[in-house]
Amino acid sequence: MTPPSPTGDPDATLVLVPEPAGLDALADVAGVRALEYDPRGSSLPDGAEAATVVVVDNPHAETTLPLLGRLPRLRLVQNLSAGFDPWDGRVPDGVAISNARGAHGRATAELAVALLLATLRELPAFADAQARRAWEPRDGGSLAGARVLVLGAGDLGAHVSAMVAPFGATATLVGRTAREGVVTMDDVPALLPEQDAVVVVLPLTDATRRVVDATFLARMKDGAVLVNAGRGPLVDADALLAELHAGRLRAALDVTDPEPLPEDHPLWTAPGVLITPHVGGDVRGWQARQWAVAAEQVAAFARGERPDNLVAGELA
Amino acid sequence: MTPPSPTGDPDATLVLVPEPAGLDALADVAGVRALEYDPRGSSLPDGAEAATVVVVDNPHAETTLPLLGRLPRLRLVQNLSAGFDPWDGRVPDGVAISNARGAHGRATAELAVALLLATLRELPAFADAQARRAWEPRDGGSLAGARVLVLGAGDLGAHVSAMVAPFGATATLVGRTAREGVVTMDDVPALLPEQDAVVVVLPLTDATRRVVDATFLARMKDGAVLVNAGRGPLVDADALLAELHAGRLRAALDVTDPEPLPEDHPLWTAPGVLITPHVGGDVRGWQARQWAVAAEQVAAFARGERPDNLVAGELA
Numbered sequence: 172m173t174p175p176s177p178t179g180d181p182d183a184t185l186v187l188v189p190e191p192a193g194l195d196a197l198a199d200v201a202g203v204r205a206l207e208y209d210p211r212g213s214s215l216p217d218g219a220e221a222a223t224v225v226v227v228d229n230p231h232a233e234t235t236l237p238l239l240g241r242l243p244r245l246r247l248v249q250n251l252s253a254g255f256d257p258w259d260g261r262v263p264d265g266v267a268i269s270n271a272r273g274a275h276g277r278a279t280a281e282l283a284v285a286l287l288l289a290t291l292r293e294l295p296a297f298a299d300a301q302a303r304r305a306w307e308p309r310d311g312g313s314l315a316g317a318r319v320l321v322l323g324a325g326d327l328g329a330h331v332s333a334m335v336a337p338f339g340a341t342a343t344l345v346g347r348t349a350r351e352g353v354v355t356m357d358d359v360p361a362l363l364p365e366q367d368a369v370v371v372v373l374p375l376t377d378a379t380r381r382v383v384d385a386t387f388l389a390r391m392k393d394g395a396v397l398v399n400a401g402r403g404p405l406v407d408a409d410a411l412l413a414e415l416h417a418g419r420l421r422a423a424l425d426v427t428d429p430e431p432l433p434e435d436h437p438l439w440t441a442p443g444v445l446i447t448p449h450v451g452g453d454v455r456g457w458q459a460r461q462w463a464v465a466a467e468q469v470a471a472f473a474r475g476e477r478p479d480n481l482v483a484g485e486l487a
Numbered sequence: 488m489t490p491p492s493p494t495g496d497p498d499a500t501l502v503l504v505p506e507p508a509g510l511d512a513l514a515d516v517a518g519v520r521a522l523e524y525d526p527r528g529s530s531l532p533d534g535a536e537a538a539t540v541v542v543v544d545n546p547h548a549e550t551t552l553p554l555l556g557r558l559p560r561l562r563l564v565q566n567l568s569a570g571f572d573p574w575d576g577r578v579p580d581g582v583a584i585s586n587a588r589g590a591h592g593r594a595t596a597e598l599a600v601a602l603l604l605a606t607l608r609e610l611p612a613f614a615d616a617q618a619r620r621a622w623e624p625r626d627g628g629s630l631a632g633a634r635v636l637v638l639g640a641g642d643l644g645a646h647v648s649a650m651v652a653p654f655g656a657t658a659t660l661v662g663r664t665a666r667e668g669v670v671t672m673d674d675v676p677a678l679l680p681e682q683d684a685v686v687v688v689l690p691l692t693d694a695t696r697r698v699v700d701a702t703f704l705a706r707m708k709d710g711a712v713l714v715n716a717g718r719g720p721l722v723d724a725d726a727l728l729a730e731l732h733a734g735r736l737r738a739a740l741d742v743t744d745p746e747p748l749p750e751d752h753p754l755w756t757a758p759g760v761l762i763t764p765h766v767g768g769d770v771r772g773w774q775a776r777q778w779a780v781a782a783e784q785v786a787a788f789a790r791g792e793r794p795d796n797l798v799a800g801e802l803a
Binding site for chain 1: 609
């Protein structure tokens, strides 16, 4: 039986892609052949064993991971998201991971700032009044003169900082290494009591899990706003619930733990919280953007170069 | 009977203020005495007839206007808002008007951008899903790559333009006179079909009333967003309702006609509309900001100078 015929040079780098958009995105990449696989399936298509790269998608990690062990020549897992926590430490030995940093960064930063502005300017209360056809003015907060602590000093953090500046806010970025305009977690306890908002855009790792815990929240000032646009487990949900019910803090969460948030979870109805269903990167055109970034990484790999977005492992 | 004793030099400029905050704001202004009056009342306090300046507030225009005719020495009406339409052409002959431009500009621009982001990123739909405890992701629009037409090239328009730039949007300002970065209304029909959003931050005058009419709306492209943070009568509400019910446009309105919007008005429940109750300038600290601007204008008048914010009439 003849294997399905991927386009292009049979000596080219074989890349498995989880959706037809990947075939289009890689069609014009030099030295690359693309073959579609089913990321929810239990088997691989004929010819797949020659693959050196697999493009993966977070929502299908649990069904995709067992397939990776059956690819003897696999060297690179290219993720379609920036966050790669479902894959970290779980890919076969010697396989590197690159992510889609740059595809979603601005969209996710945009949602974080949209959620912060909506919370400060009381848009949920006005939407509620609108549903009751009630004209009920009330004063809101403002980014003007506000101090915003941004946990995460990468692509997302830099976008958030640039976006809040013209509103008159001052952002402080928190990263792993101190540098011009970036402080470290060691500086955060002293800074927290002065911040009007904290925006979390960190990746999830063992070092960042529950970084926003009860102690962190307790140091935030009365009336401050927490925005989580990173990953749900970065925040201790029980500790946050206690602060919300005390009326001391407000929050806007695009990510929760678990996801989807179960119907009976107390976060849905906690006072002062706005929840969106992990849509940070979900703007129209996102699929084209993530494939454009993935294609750049795959092209670099095919040329024998190190992909810019390598986040785990190394290519020997 | 002794008139109530305003503080300071009896030869100083007498300024009537509509609230106690005005007494504090003007206490340290050289050459000025302040006297409180009731802007909802039918009479003036003893000694008020010596006033050359009255500070006024839009919500009490209808009760304040009759009082102005009883002040023979009146030369300046200082408004606490930027919009001065309730006073325009209605103050006694020879009386000038200055406004509070600068006090609310950034706050109003902030709300306009917050409403635009909330609409693009589908926050009302997510708030509705949250109320039903439902995790319902959907793709939104984005300011990234968007074209935004800003009607109004003054303080507010400049703020809106600066605020949307880091999101990747390109703003075009529309003003009365063409200049670097500013086009005129003559250019708008050709530009409209390409715009993803139109933000209205114009003052209300005879020239701007219903500037957004059925013809204007019809030229906007499918799915575009109209934000009105100027004045309600700038937009033809019936024409907008038709476009909303056709599902062709979406809108976010901080101002309506009339205000408050009556409970039975069809705008409340039109599809794709987000309504806030004229709170553009209503951020905490707004009272201090508007009085700081008013005090600067009054101080200039007391020194015999032309207040920077003179918007109608001239001081001989």
